[in-house]
Amino acid sequence: MTDTLLHATTPTSDGSWLSALADWTVSLMEVIGPAGAGAAIALENLFPPLPSEVVLPMAGLTASRGSFTLAEALIWTTVGSVVGAFVLYGIGVWLGAARLRRIAEWMPLMKGEDVDRTVAWFVKHGWAAVFFGRMIPIFRSLISIPAGVSRMPLWKFGLLTAAGSAVWNTIFVMAGYLLGENWHVIERYADILQYFVIAVAVAAIAWFVVVRIRSLAGYRRERQPDGA
Template sequence: MQQWIMHVMEQFGYLGVFLLILLENVFPPIPSEIILTFGGFMVEQSPKLSFIGMLTASTLGAVSGAIILYYLGHILGLHRIERIIDKYGFILRLEINDIHKANKWFNKYGYTAVFLCRFVPLIRSLISIPAGLSQMALVPFIIYTTIGTIIWNAVLIYLGMALGQNWEKVLYYFDMYSNVFYMIIVILLIVGIIYLYKRKR
């Protein structure tokens, strides 16, 4: 996949970056670290590319992808989720009231969650779905998503520029960064399941 990503970026420049980052947000397994750090390396090597251009293209792609997932959550809607929980919630020991509590929490802390989750691998894309599901106002959602995205993208592009030919070294450290977050997520899920199980009993 890495070779294909690099080929697309070399072939299409800013447009390739925009499309790849858009796909990365809709299909999280595509690694943004490769796209952005290699993009920084390309900026360093090509006089036709600039840091601002790369940051703009990648940010527009990320925000566009986030809006797609936001509307996916918006279309899915709370009522459909309620029907699913009503029918299959017993499997996960969930009740409709649990969904309302989660939605209430997101309405209270949603903007902060949208911003902070832009720095968490995998979750950075998926957070857009509950934002749409909770009917979060679109304009604030876009603002918080854009701010978080600009910071994330700028750091990775700059690292790619600073490391030059050694840009791939960033991937090793971001793998470690991602693995730490995945472990935290798994632990939180286990704790959540245990809590729900004990509460139901």
């Protein structure tokens, strides 16, 4: 039955790692039930390259076939998201602002003040960053680290993470549940969003590098003696 399910789940299987991930996800859910969906999503939080846009629809598809209920799929995937997020939060706490400041001073073009400004911004706007960040590919995992660095209260972080994850998870779990065998259609739109996020991140990094280089160049010119 499992082999049949796997074959039907990936009708357009092309041997890619995404198809292999879909196969593994469904197999895990078939073996240990909805807890498998939670485990897969927890791993996705810890390893951002694993796309939730594939894992979540698989939970919906498996639920549509009666292996577990839709409510169980939604609950367990949200629990998995929160568990994974708290692991990354713990990493942020372990790193701490002081350690990140030392790392920043060691890195080219970075300053310890950059960490201080980031932490100050997160303290002021962290609730929105955590809630909405859970709905942005890649950042949905990484946002937990600055939350830990700034020591956002655990109850607040947990509630915001659960709320944001519930919105994101529901969209993709329901899509897999309703689309059934055509779940792979979701990938097309999810890929567009992910590429857009990556493009924005690359542009932001490039802008930061250019501004910082210009700032350093101006600082050095000011320190040069006249006529040098």
